Every structure is written in structure tokens, then in C-alpha cells.
Amino acid sequence: xxxxxxxxxxxxxxxxxxxxxxxxxxxxxxxxxxxxxxxxxxxxxxxxxxxxxxxxxxxxxxxxxxxxxxxxxxxxxxxxxxxxxxxxxxxxxxxxxxxxxxxxxxxxxxxxxxxxxxxxxxxxxxxxxxxxxxxxxxxxxxxxxxxxxxxxxxxxxxxxxxxxxxxxxxxxxxxxxxxxxxxxxxxxxxxxxxxxxxxxxxxxxxxxxxxxxxxxxxxxxxxxxxxxxxxxxxxxxxxxxxxxxxxxxxxxxxxxxxxxxxxxxxxxxxxxxxxxxxxxxxxxxxxxxxxxxxxxxxxxxxxxxxxxxxxxxxxxxxxxxxxxxxxxxxxxxxxxxxxxxxxxxxxxxxxxxxxxxxxxxxxxxxxxxxxxxxxxxxxxxxxxxxxxxxxxxxxxxxxxxxxxxxxxxxxxxxxxxxxxxxxxxxxxxxxxxxxxxxxxxxxxxxxxxxxxxxxxxxxxxxxxxxxxxxxxxxxxxxxxxxxxxxxxxxxxxxxxxxxxxxxxxxxxxxxxxxxxxxxxxxxxxxxxxxxxxxxxxxxxxxxxxxxxxxxxxxxxxxxxxxxxxxxxxxxxxxxxxxxxxxxxxxxxxxxxxxxxxx
Amino acid sequence: xxxxxxxxxxxxxxxxxxxxxxxxxxxxxxxxxxxxxxxxxxxxxxxxxxxxxxxxxxxxxxxxxxxx
Numbered sequence: 001x002x003x004x005x006x007x008x009x010x011x012x013x014x015x016x017x018x019x020x021x022x023x024x025x026x027x028x029x030x031x032x033x034x035x036x037x038x039x040x041x042x043x044x045x046x047x048x049x050x051x052x053x054x055x056x057x058x059x060x061x062x063x064x065x066x067x068x069x070x071x072x073x074x075x076x077x078x079x080x081x082x083x084x085x086x087x088x089x090x091x092x093x094x095x096x097x098x099x100x101x102x103x104x105x106x107x108x109x110x111x112x113x114x115x116x117x118x119x120x121x122x123x124x125x126x127x128x129x130x131x132x133x134x135x136x137x138x139x140x141x142x143x144x145x146x147x148x149x150x151x152x153x154x155x156x157x158x159x160x161x162x163x164x165x166x167x168x169x170x171x172x173x174x175x176x177x178x179x180x181x182x183x184x185x186x187x188x189x190x191x192x193x194x195x196x197x198x199x200x201x202x203x204x205x206x207x208x209x210x211x212x213x214x215x216x217x218x219x220x221x222x223x224x225x226x227x228x229x230x231x232x233x234x235x236x237x238x239x240x241x242x243x244x245x246x247x248x249x250x251x252x253x254x255x256x257x258x259x260x261x262x263x264x265x266x267x268x269x270x271x272x273x274x275x276x277x278x279x280x281x282x283x284x285x286x287x288x289x290x291x292x293x294x295x296x297x298x299x300x301x302x303x304x305x306x307x308x309x310x311x312x313x314x315x316x317x318x319x320x321x322x323x324x325x326x327x328x329x330x331x332x333x334x335x336x337x338x339x340x341x342x343x344x345x346x347x348x349x350x351x352x353x354x355x356x357x358x359x360x361x362x363x364x365x366x367x368x369x370x371x372x373x374x375x376x377x378x379x380x381x382x383x384x385x386x387x388x389x390x391x392x393x394x395x396x397x398x399x400x401x402x403x404x405x406x407x408x409x410x411x412x413x414x415x416x417x418x419x420x421x422x423x424x425x426x427x428x429x430x431x432x433x434x435x436x437x438x439x440x441x442x443x444x445x446x447x448x449x450x451x452x453x454x455x456x457x458x459x460x461x462x463x464x465x466x467x468x469x470x471x472x473x474x475x476x477x478x479x480x481x482x483x484x485x486x487x488x489x490x491x492x493x494x495x496x497x498x499x500x501x502x503x504x505x506x507x508x509x510x511x512x513x514x515x516x517x518x519x520x521x522x523x524x525x526x527x528x529x530x531x532x533x534x535x536x537x538x539x540x541x542x543x544x545x546x547x548x549x550x551x552x553x554x555x556x557x558x559x560x561x562x563x564x565x566x567x568x569x570x571x572x573x574x575x576x577x578x579x580x581x582x583x584x585x586x587x588x589x590x591x592x593x594x595x596x597x598x
Numbered sequence: 599x600x601x602x603x604x605x606x607x608x609x610x611x612x613x614x615x616x617x618x619x620x621x622x623x624x625x626x627x628x629x630x631x632x633x634x635x636x637x638x639x640x641x642x643x644x645x646x647x648x649x650x651x652x653x654x655x656x657x658x659x660x661x662x663x664x665x666x
Contacts, residue, residue, distance in 0.1 A: 019621060019625045022621065023618060023621060026614070026617060026618070027614075030610070030614050034610055037605075059607055190607075191607045191610065194607050194611065195607065195610060195611055195614065198611050198615065199614075202615070202647075202650075202651065202654075206643055206647065209643075210637070210638050210641065210643060213638060213641065214637060214638060347636075348636060348637050349636055349637055349638060349643065350636065350643070350644075351625075351629055351633075351634030351636050351639060351643065351644050352625050352629070352634060352644065353621060353622040353625035353626060353629075353644040353647070353648065354622065354643055354644050354647050357618065357622070357647070
């Protein structure tokens with residue numbers, strides 16, 4: 001039984017007024033109302049799992065970004081900016097924009113034309129059932145675990161920032177998410193994510209505006225940081241200090257940023273993590289699906305304004321007033337940590353009303369990430385695990401599917417009545433798996449409460465899978481010679497090698513110097529080089545085994561692979577409607593920003 | 599959607615921002631006589647934030663309000 005502790009008993013950074021509490025309460029009512037409103041409009045599996053494939057480019061694009069813009073992301077990267085300076089912006093620029101543009105222009109046509117409902121679904125179409133099973137089980141398992149870990153981490157933040165009881169935060173937020181996703185499915189999750197996107201921006205903007213006003217503009221802030229810190233100038237440059245691991249606060253070198261972060265990690269996450277890709281494949285047509293991640297890219301470029309800039313403002317303004325934040329491991333009782341920088345700035349600048357908006361932004365960020373995890377889990381569980389692996393055992397024959405085959409032997413057809421009954425069954429399964437996904441997440445959150453080290457393990461486990469998966473899907477889309485055997489063994493070899501490198505460094509920390517190719521490398525570099533090597537291993541194994549095995553015929557690859565797929569061109573459209581134009585513009589802006597902050 | 603046409607998400611956003619804008623505007627006006635203990639309270643950020651939210655929320659609500 002849970003201990004009966006008061007909800008608002010503990011000391012907190014933020015004291016909310018009645019107006020602030022009203023703003024937070026209205027937010028909860030609004031998201032529940034949206035779920036209730038959309039319930040009557042979600043009557044088929046396609047509605048529930050794919051939002052009826054009816055989203056415009058703007059809605060899909062903002063939702064694509066909001067699913068990633070969680071509260072831990074906001075607070076975590078503001079803390080990283082306080083600790084490492086402007087280098088943290090690499091995760092928003094080179095670590096995201098090229099991958100988003102690549103998803104829109106190169107990969108989305110294959111996801112969209114193949115009519116897959118998920119990334120594991122694409123693996124099945126391209127490489128067969130075993131590869132889908134590996135992808136789907138890993139993804140579903142990791143997604144609910146990550147959701148629970150984030151839930152616990154966020155509840156811990158709410159306890160420090162708002163003084164909320166841990167159990168109260170976990171149960172209220174997760175029940176709210178379960179209700180609105182369970183009622184309205186992916187449409188409800190997407191609608192709420194777009195709403196949350198607006199709230200996050202409007203709630204967080206007060207900090208950069210008033211922070212820069214106090215610091216005397218960007219020039220004043222830079223002068224404060226240079227005056228406050230030893231080597232303060234290295235906190236203000238993105239590339240000029242990356243020639244060596246020793247010349248920047250992050251202990252990283254440009255090869256890790258360009259190849260590890262900019263290529264493998266970011267492309268792996270943004271192009272193959274179903275949590276974000278699911279938002280885009282709900283688009284109403286191919287052009288919208290291509291534009292959605294590119295629209296997301298423009299907003300992603302601006303996110304450092306509400307995440308990285310506040311970290312820098314803390315570095316300038318707090319230190320200028322003699323207040324220094326410390327790392328969580330070095331903090332003594334009563335000392336503030338890097339993670340507190342965003343809430344501390346909120347308290348510093350936001351009075352009643354704006355404070356409520358800021359807190360709502362944090363809660364909205366938390367819930368959008370959780371809803372993303374839960375809705376993606378429900379789809380993968382229902383379509384990629386339950387339907388192909390469990391349902392046939394219950395029916396003693398394969399389940400009928402109406403659309404393109406997702407079984408190697410060809411389509412399993414059924415009559416209209418049977419198909420409608422199956423669809424209703426999967427819709428019910430989707431609703432139940434949403435609730436079960438939330439309950440498993442809550443269980444994981446309590447597990448993390450008991451064993452804090454589990455958080456590091458789960459986050460590491462998630463990263464094991466993403467880089468090799470990107471290798472498998474990239475070869476699957478661009479190289480028609482890749483075979484099912486090559487795809488399966490490549491994915492497995494990449495994932496196992498990633499786990500192996502992680503375990504090696506865990507047992508023998510000096511191994512980091514070998515993996516990151518330098519004795520000066522810090523733990524941040526490990527993720528990047530580990531991802532890079534596991535991707536290389538996946539690609540090499542896939543290529544070698546594919547060349548040793550029998551290729552698939554071209555007609556089996558139609559709609560799945562470059563060279564076997566007719567991709568509709570947009571040459572007839574005016575230039576300003578072409579995804580290619582906007583994708584290139586995003587890349588040009590990315591280059592300009594990097595040159596400005598070189 | 600399968601059966602009925604949904605109201606656009608922009609209408610929900612407009613309504614919520616309009617409510618928040620009005621609340622912040624009222625709070626901001628009250629803060630002229632009772633300023634909060636924040637840095638730069640003399641800039642009346644809540645008042646101006648309320649105006650911005652009301653304008654954005656009102657604009658979206660008007661533009662996407664269902665018409666016959």
C-alpha cells in the first residue's frame with residue numbers, strides 16, 4: 001500500500017499562486033476534453049493507430065517535434081548548457097537537422113509508399129518476419145521501460161521544483177495520458193502534442209526575453225560569461241574548440257560530433273525511432289509526409305532559444321551574482337544543481353500567471369513525451385507483436401489483413417465481415433494495450449524508485465538498438481541487393497556489438513580510450529563512438545551476408561527500395577511547395593547558424 | 599476520421615490560449631499595484647504576455663470557429 005503522504009508537503013523551488021494553479025488545472029481539463037471529443041471520431045484501427053492518415057504537414061510536423069520535446073529534455077539540456085556552454089546546441093543543430101531533412105526527402109517516400117503502419121512493419125516488408133520480431137520486441141520493451149524511467153525522473157523533478165509528492169505526480173499524469181490516448185488514440189495524442197508544443201514555447205519564452213534584458217543583450221551575456229569563468233570563451237564557441245578533446249568543456253572532438261552525433265546517433269533516432277516517425281506517417285499524402293519533418297527541422301533549429309540560451313543565461317547571470325550551481329554528485333544539502341537552472345530562472349523572472357504557464361509547459365512537455373511512448377507502444381504491440389505472433393496461435397490460422405501483404409507468403413484475405421470484426425478486435429486491443437502500457441510504465445517508475453541505477457541501464461539499452469537499426473533500414477531502402485538474412489544478422493550483430501562495447505567500458509573503464517580513440521575522451525564521447533562502431537559492424541555484416549545469400553526479385557521489392565519504386569516527383573509544383581526547396585533552405589540556415597557561433 | 603469531421607486542432611489551441619491570455623491579463627493588471635518579487639518586475643511581463651496570448655488565442659479562435 002502506498003504511504004499516505006501529503007501532496008504538497010515538501011519544500012520546493014517554486015511557490016505557485018492561485019492563478020498559477022488555475023492555469024495548470026485548466027490544462028489538465030483541456031487535454032481530457034480533447035480526448036473525450038475525439039473518442040466518437042475514432043472508430044477504426046486506422047483512426048486509432050494512424051490517426052486516419054489525415055494529418056496536414058503542419059500538424060504532423062509540430063507533433064513530430066513535440067513528441068521529442070519532453071520536460072526532461074528542456075531541463076536536461078538547459079543543465080547541459082550551464083555545464084558545457086553552447087556546445088550543447090550541437091544536439092539541436094547538426095545532431096538533428098540533417099537527419100530530419102534526410103527523413104523527409106530520402107526515407108519518407110519508402111515509409112509512405114509501402115503503406116507500413118510502423119517501422120517494424122517496414123522491416124517485415126523488406127526483410128521478413130524474424131527481423132520485424134527483433135525490431136518490434138526490442139522497441140516495445142524499451143519504449144515502456146523508457147516511459148516509466150522518464151515518469152520517475154519527472155516525478156522526482158516535480159518533487160524538487162513544485163514540492164509535489166512522487167506518487168501524486170506519477171499517478172495523476174499517467175492516468176491523464178492513459179485516458180486521453182485510450183479514448184482518442186493517435187489523433188488525440190497528436191492533437192495534444194500540438195497543443196503542448198504551443199504551451200512549451202509560450203511558457204518558456206519569458207526566460208530568454210527577460211534573461212537577455214537583464215544581462216544587457218547577447219553581447220552583455222557573453223561578456224559576463226567570459227568574466228565569470230576560467231576559459232569562459234570556450235563556452236561560447238561551437239566548433240573552434242573541437243580540434244582536441246582537451247580544448248572544450250565537454251571533452252569531445254569534432255569527429256565524434258560529426259560522425260557519431262551528426263550521422264549515426266541523430267539519423268538513427270530521427271529516421272528509425274518509431275516514436276517520432278509514427279507522427280509523420282499519419283500525414284494525408286506523400287508531400288505532407290515529406291514536408292512534416294522539414295517543418296519540424298525549422299522549429300528544432302529554434303529550440304536552443306528556450307533551452308540552450310537559458311543555460312547560458314544562468315551561467316552569466318547567476319555566476320555574476322555570486323551564485324554557482326554544482327553537479328548533482330557534488331551537491332551538498334541546500335546547494336542548487338545544474339538541473340535546477342531552468343526552474344530557478346523561471347522563479348527569477350516569472351510572476352503569478354507566467355509562472356503557471358511555465359509550470360504548465362514543463363508538465364505539457366512531460367505528458368507529450370509519455371503520450372508519444374504509449375501510442376507508439378500500442379501500435380507496435382498490436383500490429384507487430386500481437387497480430388503476427390500471438391493472434392494466429394489463438395485463431396489457429398493467420399489473421400486476415402486487408403491491405404498490402406505483411407506476411408512473406410502473400411496476402412491473407414478475408415471477407416468484409418471478417419475483416420471488420422478483426423479491425424474491431426484490434427481497436428479494442430489498441431485501447432487495452434494503451435492502458436497496459438501505462439501500467440507497465442508505472443511499474444517501471446516504481447522499480448526505478450527502488451533501484452536508481454536501473455535508469456542508466458535502460459537508457460543505455462535503448463541506445464544499443466537505434467544505431468544498428470539505422471544501418472539496417474538505410475541499406476534496406478537504398479540497396480536492393482540487401483537480403484532478409486543480411487538484414488537480420490546485421491541488425492543482431494550491430495546490437496550485440498553495441499552491448500559488448502558498453503559492457504567492456506563498464507567492466508574496464510580504460511577501454512573508453514580504445515573505443516573513443518583517445519585517452520582524453522570523457523564519458524560523453526562513449527555514446528558517439530559506440531554508436532558509430534555498432535553502425536559500421538551492422539553495415540559490414542549486412543553487406544557481407546547479403547552478398548553470400550540469394551537476392552530478392554525486384555517485384556518483391558516494389559515500393560520498398562530505391563530503384564524498384566516509382567517515387568512521385570514534385571517538379572510540377574511551384575518551387576515554394578516543393579519539399580526539396582524547404583529541405584535545402586533548412587540546411588543552408590543550419591550552416592549559417594554554425595558559422596555565426598563557430 | 600471515419601464518421602464525422604473533427605474541429606481543427608487550431609481551434610482548441612486558440613480557445614486555450616485565449617483563456618490563458620485573459621487570466622494573465624487580469625493577473626498582470628493586478629500586478630501594477632502589487633508587483634511580484636521577481637527580477638525586472640517593472641517590465642510587467644505578465645501583462646504583456648497576457649496581451650500576446652489573448653491576441654494569438656483570439657485570432658486562432660476567430661479564424662477556426664466552425665461556420666455553417
